[in-house]
Amino acid sequence: MASGALMKTPLHDRHVAAGARMADFAGFDMPISYDGILAEHRRVREAAGLFDVSHMGEAEVRGAAAHAFLDFLLTNDVSAVPPHHAQYTLMLNRQGGVIDDLILYRLQDRYLLVVNAANVAKDFEWIGSHLAKDVDFRNVSDRTALLAWQGPKAAAILDPLVGADLSAVPSFGIVETRLEGIAVILARTGYTGEDGFEIFVDPARAAQVWDRLLEAGAPHGAGPAGLGARDTLRLEKQYRLYGQDMDETVSALEAGLGWTVKLDKGDFLGRDALLAQREAGIPRATIGLLVTEPGRHIPRAGCVVMADGREVGEVTSGTFSPSREEGIALARVPKEFAAKGDLTIRIRNRDVAVKRVKKSFV
Amino acid sequence: MNIPQELRYTKEHEWVLADDGVLVVGVTDFAQAELGDIVYVELPSIGTRLAAGETFGNVESVKSVSDLYCPVAGVVADINTRLGDSPELVNSDPYGEGWMVRLEPENPADLEGLLGPEEYSDYIGAEAE
Numbered sequence: 021m022a023s024g025a026l027m028k029t030p031l032h033d034r035h036v037a038a039g040a041r042m043a044d045f046a047g048f049d050m051p052i053s054y055d056g057i058l059a060e061h062r063r064v065r066e067a068a069g070l071f072d073v074s075h076m077g078e079a080e081v082r083g084a085a086a087h088a089f090l091d092f093l094l095t096n097d098v099s100a101v102p103p104h105h106a107q108y109t110l111m112l113n114r115q116g117g118v119i120d121d122l123i124l125y126r127l128q129d130r131y132l133l134v135v136n137a138a139n140v141a142k143d144f145e146w147i148g149s150h151l152a153k154d155v156d157f158r159n160v161s162d163r164t165a166l167l168a169w170q171g172p173k174a175a176a177i178l179d180p181l182v183g184a185d186l187s188a189v190p191s192f193g194i195v196e197t198r199l200e201g202i203a204v205i206l207a208r209t210g211y212t213g214e215d216g217f218e219i220f221v222d223p224a225r226a227a228q229v230w231d232r233l234l235e236a237g238a239p240h241g242a243g244p245a246g247l248g249a250r251d252t253l254r255l256e257k258q259y260r261l262y263g264q265d266m267d268e269t270v271s272a273l274e275a276g277l278g279w280t281v282k283l284d285k286g287d288f289l290g291r292d293a294l295l296a297q298r299e300a301g302i303p304r305a306t307i308g309l310l311v312t313e314p315g316r317h318i319p320r321a322g323c324v325v326m327a328d329g330r331e332v333g334e335v336t337s338g339t340f341s342p343s344r345e346e347g348i349a350l351a352r353v354p355k356e357f358a359a360k361g362d363l364t365i366r367i368r369n370r371d372v373a374v375k376r377v378k379k380s381f382v
Numbered sequence: 383m384n385i386p387q388e389l390r391y392t393k394e395h396e397w398v399l400a401d402d403g404v405l406v407v408g409v410t411d412f413a414q415a416e417l418g419d420i421v422y423v424e425l426p427s428i429g430t431r432l433a434a435g436e437t438f439g440n441v442e443s444v445k446s447v448s449d450l451y452c453p454v455a456g457v458v459a460d461i462n463t464r465l466g467d468s469p470e471l472v473n474s475d476p477y478g479e480g481w482m483v484r485l486e487p488e489n490p491a492d493l494e495g496l497l498g499p500e501e502y503s504d505y506i507g508a509e510a511e
Contacts, residue, residue, distance in 0.1 A: 041418070052418075052445075053418060056418065056419045056473075057418055057419050057444045057445065058419040058421075058444065059419075248418065248444065248445055252444060315422075316421060316422035316442065318421070318422065318442050318447065320446075320447065339444060339445075340421045340422075340442070340444050342444070345421075368440070368447070
């Protein structure tokens with residue numbers, strides 16, 4: 021895509037003014053880093069970092085049949101989400117492959133879906149093709165700016181700025197309040213593994229919220245963070261990234277996201293395929309691999325995973341872990357190799373020893 | 383973008399300084415900025431004989447990895463061992479403490495075939511567009 025055709029978020033001017041390195045991400049001109057991925061990563065792990073994630077897609081779902089419709093559309097159990105709570109969930113095709121991973125936010129009178137930027141068009145087309153009676157579905161991406169304020173100090177810095185008591189908001193809880201007069205929806209969710217909030221705001225007021233948070237956070241060591249740090253942060257926690265660690269050819273169970281799939285809740289799209297796969301055996305597994313060989317060997321997406329001298333799988337995401345200062349990866353391998361002790365990753369023509377790490381690298 | 387006048391350059395974004403018959407080689411300010419935070423630099427052993435254009439190591443940043451290309455034929459006379467523990471020197475001081483290898487050139491006149499500062503400046507200007 022030519023640079024002239026790139027879309028801009030409402031905070032684009034702020035990123036450019038801050039001297040951020042910008043790059044095309046899902047058709048948006050997005051900040052990759054401001055003062056370095058390592059510094060931004062540490063900022064989020066130790067204080068707080070502010071991300072512009074306004075490129076993500078948002079849709080509202082309302083109506084008498086909204087709950088039943090979402091339960092049919094998504095893998096997780098919508099009944100388990102009380103008002104003002106959020107839930108990580110998946111949308112599958114009929115083969116059980118992942119169309120997208122998303123967060124469902126239940127507000128008082130409606131649901132909000134937040135989907136990956138690169139998937140907005142296909143997601144909303146898929147949803148539109150399954151729409152039921154008495155469901156009102158609306159793409160509100162253009163009317164929604166989304167900021168992620170993440171880190172151990174995020175809540176303490178945000179609390180005095182808003183009209184709500186944030187200590188009363190649990191993880192995955194939501195509160196609708198004002199931030200110095202600006203209407204915001206705060207959700208205690210994120211993609212970094214740290215405590216923090218995602219902030220939904222009118223695009224016309226987004227820059228004010230951005231400025232205010234950075235100003236309030238600066239004395240505490242907080243600052244902006246780009247998509248580069250967002251990627252290292254999520255990978256240290258083994259959070260999957262759509263388009264790399266899963267896609268429509270990878271089943272929810274192969275992606276290791278079975279915990280978001282509630283096969284007992286009743287019928288939903290992809291359920292039959294997953295039941296059949298569970299019966300027949302899940303062919304592949306997604307596993308976390310840590311480089312154990314000395315020297316800074318850094319796995320990258322596309323690197324081959326080797327076992328017994330032959331290629332058995334592939335790295336789907338790989339990076340240098342700023343927290344561990346070691347190479348880390350997510351890889352997809354045939355099920356029978358998932359628990360094998362002597363896997364290696366071929367990095368630049370060299371087979372580098374790795375070990376499996378479950379759940380999180382940090 | 384810092385492009386010192388006294389250095390020669392390659393299209394692979396290495397710089398070369400002629401220092402009393404030996405060539406000091408590193409990567410440019412442009413290269414380190416493009417790479418972002420550098421976390422690992424792999425260098426050759428002292429005594430390695432390299433052809434012009436041959437890969438002599440690589441630089442890894444958080445996001446990506448890039449090969450290092452030998453600007454002219456020669457033998458590695460020394461390497462910057464400090465980069466083992468402090469690869470970030472390439473980011474903070476690419477033309478100074480971030481140097482990578484010292485090379486005894488086979489033919490010192492080969493240096494003349496490299497880009498001058500203006501040519502390199504034009505080259506990265508064109509590449510940026």
